[in-house]
Ligand SMILES: Cc1cc2nc3c(=O)[nH]c(=O)nc-3n(C[C@H](O)[C@H](O)[C@H](O)COP(=O)(O)O)c2cc1C
């Protein structure tokens with residue numbers, strides 16, 4: 001018999017046989033057996049290791065549940081529900097587990113209570129023991145950032161700053177004095193690419209960002225900010241979370257529930273967007289939930305509650321050196337998933353366009369049916385007007401890059417508050433982005449009470465002048481502009497483009513309609529009324545930036561074809577468009593300051609390279625000075641751009657060599673927006689102050705060897721004209737324009753210069769020292785009583 005291949009033996013050999021058999025078996029199966037033994041050993045180790053901590057855990061009473069945290073007096077972050085925060089409302093709606101439930105789930109043997117429904121997030125967190133002094137020996141630097149268009153958020157942010165200072169004054173060893181920044185003025189690269197560097201090299205300082213933001217469905221500086229956040233996150237050269245070095249951040253949004261009732265309808269949508277991008281850039285360092293308030297109802301309460309929560313979060317970070325676990329938004333898996341999913345959905349879209357408007361904005365808003373019908377009616381009436389237009393349908397154009405955009409929208413939709421506000425102020429909105437309005441001088445001239453300075457300087461009668469703009473949008477937020485909060489602002493043209501013919505016809509229609517309404521006004525002179533029914537001049541300066549409009553050359557050509565002269569005022573922020581501009585009767589650039597810092601304060605430009613743009617525009621103006629009449633318009637604002645700037649202005653004149661320099665005092669309109677921009681009556685210069693400045697500027701130009709002189713004045717509107725000696729002929733100033741010659745020059749198709757349409761001598765009454773009021777008119781005071789003209 002063979003056993004496993006060996007011959008069978010007697011009983012003596014049986015022991016060997018068995019032994020040999022075992023050995024054979026061992027050799028055959030030793031690896032399997034050894035493996036089984038190791039696995040068993042491991043299982044035993046794991047079992048005992050598991051048993052011990054479990055017993056320790058279950059014996060502890062200290063694990064916080066949401067209920068604990070809420071009821072616990074002195075709970076670390078918050079003791080009461082914070083139902084005002086958007087993130088919480090989001091959670092309340094959601095079926096997903098909240099942060100505390102998640103925190104609990106991460107601890108394997110904590111008993112989970114049934115989830116209350118609807119769930120309320122309290123914003124409180126698991127108590128932590130303060131770290132040792134050495135591990136938390138850095139200090140926290142809170143930085144408040146705000147954005148404000150009409151000034152309310154700015155005021156609230158300032159108040160918030162002082163309240164925060166009060167709340168933190170007893171903790172100065174851990175938290176540094178909070179600082180505040182206007183998002184419109186900071187360099188994003190200093191704060192929103194990497195955290196700033198602390199000046200204090202002795203101590204480790206971590207920054208804590210608090211952002212107070214309104215929302216706007218029109219273009220504001222916040223769009224740039226959002227685009228920057230998004231671009232930074234997507235920039236392949238930068239870490240996707242370059243702000244993870246921050247100690248934390250939190251956002252608070254201001255919105256208006258009257259117009260934007262819910263988040264779906266756009267309530268606080270920009271704060272929501274910023275909060276989302278900050279979460280990505282900081283690697284989920286939301287230290288306190290996004291708060292929000294309706295500016296018409298609960299703003300004090302909402303902001304107060306958020307402030308209390310933020311203070312606790314700040315102190316907590318200061319004490320522990322980090323956000324810890326369980327703070328809403330600090331890294332909770334559910335939230336991260338949500339944001340990542342959104343991000344994934346965004347892949348492949350242009351960061352810029354995506355950041356501009358949330359998808360929510362595209363959803364139909366309240367009254368959308370009515371709006372659509374109104375739009376339809378409006379379109380029909382303009383389409384019929386526009387039958388001759390070569391481009392009847394709206395053209396989607398990116399103004400800066402000339403690339404075609406997919407999505408287009410109206411700049412000023414009929415349903416928008418902007419439309420309502422502008423209409424209320426007397427503007428007639430034409431199409432989707434243009435406006436026309438008759439100014440007070442037109443009314444005044446109709447009644448024989450005087451024209452504006454353009455009549456004294458250039459011979460334009462105000463009653464035959466139309467003031468219009470093909471772009472209600474602007475890229476500045478000048479302190480003296482009374483249209484803040486009503487005109488849209490933006491650096492690029494991203495709206496649908498109405499054809500020039502439609503705008504031209506719409507402007508004339510709107511203008512004549514307003515003139516006709518003057519028919520019954522006491523004092524309107526019949527002959528002037530008759531003359532006014534034929535527009536002779538167009539001031540492209542109403543509001544916004546006319547060269548923003550992509551078809552500005554075609555529009556101006558239409559004016560000229562009907563022998564309507566054109567004065568175009570631009571804000572010196574769009575050099576490419578300025579360079580491409582064809583001749584206008586008179587081309588202006590606004591010179592609102594003499595240096596970069598002052599310009600930033602006065603014009604509050606949206607372009608970050610505003611000064612370079614400004615200087616380029618002056619270069620272009622210099623090149624154009626022999627092809628059209630070029631003008632610097634200085635608007636003097638006391639406390640902003642007068643004091644010690646004379647030499648600087650003279651340098652700019654040397655750079656641009658304009659044909660004329662118009663200097664006028666700012667007009668104060670007493671609106672909350674001017675007040676919000678820090679403007680009061682104190683900032684309005686007296687005429688004496690204007691004339692003193694003009695004399696100083698004239699002397700500075702002379703010192704520089706520049707051939708200029710003070711040519712004319714219009715004391716009534718606080719305006720003085722300095723002119724190049726090119727217009728001083730035979731001992732007389734010739735600031736007036738020969739309009740007929742201008743049109744003939746244009747018709748000839750040949751190159752021509754400003755001298756070719758220089759008019760007769762400036763009337764004596766308009767020249768420097770004579771006041772500038774036409775003796776044929778009657779000067780009246782505010783009550784319409786005849787006024788005695790004071791001559792200096
Ligand atoms: C033209 C305009 C558009 C607005 N758009 C929105 C909006 O989309 N969502 C919102 O919640 N609030 C909107 N608001 C309300 C403002 O956010 C709110 O009035 C805020 O307090 C303005 O702050 P600020 O004046 O300090 O810039 C809008 C207000 C205006 C005048």
Ligand code: SF4
Pocket residue numbers: 474475476477478480481482483542543544545570571590
């Ligand atoms: S450039 Fe004109 S329209 Fe634009 S903000 Fe300044 S003053 Fe207003």
